[in-house]
Amino acid sequence: MILKRVDIKENKGGKDVQSRGLFHFNFIIISLFVLLPLVSFSQTREELEKQRLQLQKEIKEINTLLFKSQKKEKTLLSDLSDLVQRIGVRTKLINTISEETEQLNFEIKENERQVEMLEDRLELLKKDYANMVVQSYKSKTKNSRLMFLLSSESFLQAYKRLEYIKQYAAYRERQGEEILAESIKLKNLNDYLVETRNDKEELLALNQKEKDSISKEKSTQESLVRSVKKKEKKYIAQINKKQKQEKMIDAKIEALIAEAIAKSKKESNLKSSGFALTPEAAALEKDFISNKGKLPSPVERGVIVRRYGKQSHPTLKGITIESNGVFYATEKNANARVIFDGKVLAIQVLPGKKKAVLVQHGNYISVYKNLDNVTVQKGDLVTTKQEIGKIHTDSTTGKTILAFVLFKEIHRQNPEEWVYKN
Structure with missing residues (x-):
């Protein structure tokens, strides 16, 4: 000037x-x-x-x-x-x-x-x-x-x-x-x-x-x-195998959600693209949507090690991985916590005896995968930040990783758009 x-x-x-x-x-x-x-x-x-x-x-x-x-x-x-x-x-x-x-x-x-x-x-x-x-x-x-x-x-x-x-x-x-x-x-x-x-x-x-x-x-x-x-070929084979396992798990979760939607429609005789919601459940969903971008992290302390969507492998050139959710690394013995009030829709057993908890928030379902044990049961009402299970720690890498997935009905959402960024 x-x-x-x-x-x-x-x-x-x-x-x-x-x-x-x-x-x-x-x-x-x-x-x-x-x-x-x-x-x-x-x-x-x-x-x-x-x-x-x-x-x-x-x-x-x-x-x-x-x-x-x-x-x-x-x-x-x-x-x-x-x-x-x-x-x-x-x-x-x-x-x-x-x-x-x-x-x-x-x-x-x-x-x-x-x-x-x-x-x-x-x-x-x-x-x-x-x-x-x-x-x-x-x-x-x-x-x-x-x-x-x-x-x-x-x-x-x-x-x-x-x-x-x-x-x-x-x-x-x-x-x-x-x-x-x-x-x-x-x-x-x-x-x-x-x-x-x-x-x-x-x-x-x-x-x-x-x-x-x-x-x-x-x-x-x-x-x-x-x-x-x-040993690049060996690592690529391991990655491909793991990706197939993840796809199978996600397909089962989607089928489980679709089954729950169909059951709710049948019981209520209501025509809807998603769940047949009670007035209380509809109000809860509205509240959930209004908090988009402000929801707490599913771990109290953590670092994102894999983001949502298709992405290049961080170390192997030419390899693309697809992530249906966000993966958080956290401390050993850490617990997964619910991102919003809701009801436990289901508890799914994963390979290696690990578990996944599905929590319903109206037509939205948050999924917490890779838990060693859970402290809730199907049908339980849960509140924001309530701990629902201990996250598994890999004995080889020593890492404690939570896989967090978010659905609207059976359609996957990007969790990072919903969870508050510090």
């Missing part, structure tokens, strides 16, 4: 009041134009800082919840996926820190400009005030205020002279107060400038630390990639 400099010239017979008023007006306008981008910038920096703190928290969670294995051959693919995820988050963190540093650089420059403007303004105010003091002293030595009033030619002129004396005294007092206010403002701005520079130094140090970490992690990643490549 280009700012016009305002020059104030002194009048030998004293300051021109109109000129001073114009100076004050122009300074306010200039200050507003300078501060406007700073307000916008400050909000942006707050958002960046929030994003940086969230990414740092995510890295901490990844380190705690994912890196459980002993780097054995059986866990190489899992270790590599964990590392890829951490590198991805760390890269975002580095980019965020860099952006935040750039914003700080901009803010520092703007602050320096404001300091310079305030120093100039303070200098003008002090000169103006000094001139008034001198003029006032000269006025007192040549002629007293009383004589100034008594020499008036009429009562009206005396009254005007008295008002002038009062206004001049008041203006001089205001100038003194303004000098004090501007001095305090300048000090505060200088203090903030020092604080901002310190923030920048801390960010630069953090950025370098993250770059050093990511450099080491990429070196480890290359080593793991070479190890995985040696």
Whole structure:
């Protein structure tokens, strides 16, 4: 932004009041134009800082919840996926820190400009005030205020002279107060400038630390990639087998939901595309929909390790995996919790004696898979955040993973659109 400099010239017979008023007006306008981008910038920096703190928290969670294995051959693919995820988050963190540093650089420059403007303004105010003091002293030595009033030619002129004396005294007092206010403002701005520079130094140090970490992690990643490549066919076969198992489980869940819908229609003799809902169930569904994007996570503490939909495998090129839900890594012995009030529609036994709990919220069904044991039964009424079962921990990888799926009738939904994002 280009700012016009305002020059104030002194009048030998004293300051021109109109000129001073114009100076004050122009300074306010200039200050507003300078501060406007700073307000916008400050909000942006707050958002960046929030994003940086969230990414740092995510890295901490990844380190705690994912890196459980002993780097054995059986866990190489899992270790590599964990590392890829951490590198991805760390890269975002580095980019965020860099952006935040750039914003700080901009803010520092703007602050320096404001300091310079305030120093100039303070200098003008002090000169103006000094001139008034001198003029006032000269006025007192040549002629007293009383004589100034008594020499008036009429009562009206005396009254005007008295008002002038009062206004001049008041203006001089205001100038003194303004000098004090501007001095305090300048000090505060200088203090903030020092604080901002310190923030920048801390960010630069953090950025370098993250770059050093990511450099080491990429070196480890290359080593793991070479190890995985040696048995790539074996890993691809394992992935394909697991995908088939997941599809079979999801097909059974869909069939179970379709059967429950058909049964509810038959019992109520109502024609509906979904469940035949009671007024209470319909109200519950409406409440569920109104909370879209604000529902709590199905785990109290967790990291998303697989998102919803078709996606490339994180480590094996050319391999696409399909995810019908969201997979959360959490801590050992953690419990799955219900995302909203509802009724337990069914409990399904999965391969390996693990279980899945289906909770109905009107025409919406939330599914919690990979539980070792459950603490609810079919038909139970459950409440938001109620724990319903312990999540299974894999003995090989050491990871505790909850698979969370969401349906509207038999149609799958993206759970991330419904669950609140921190």
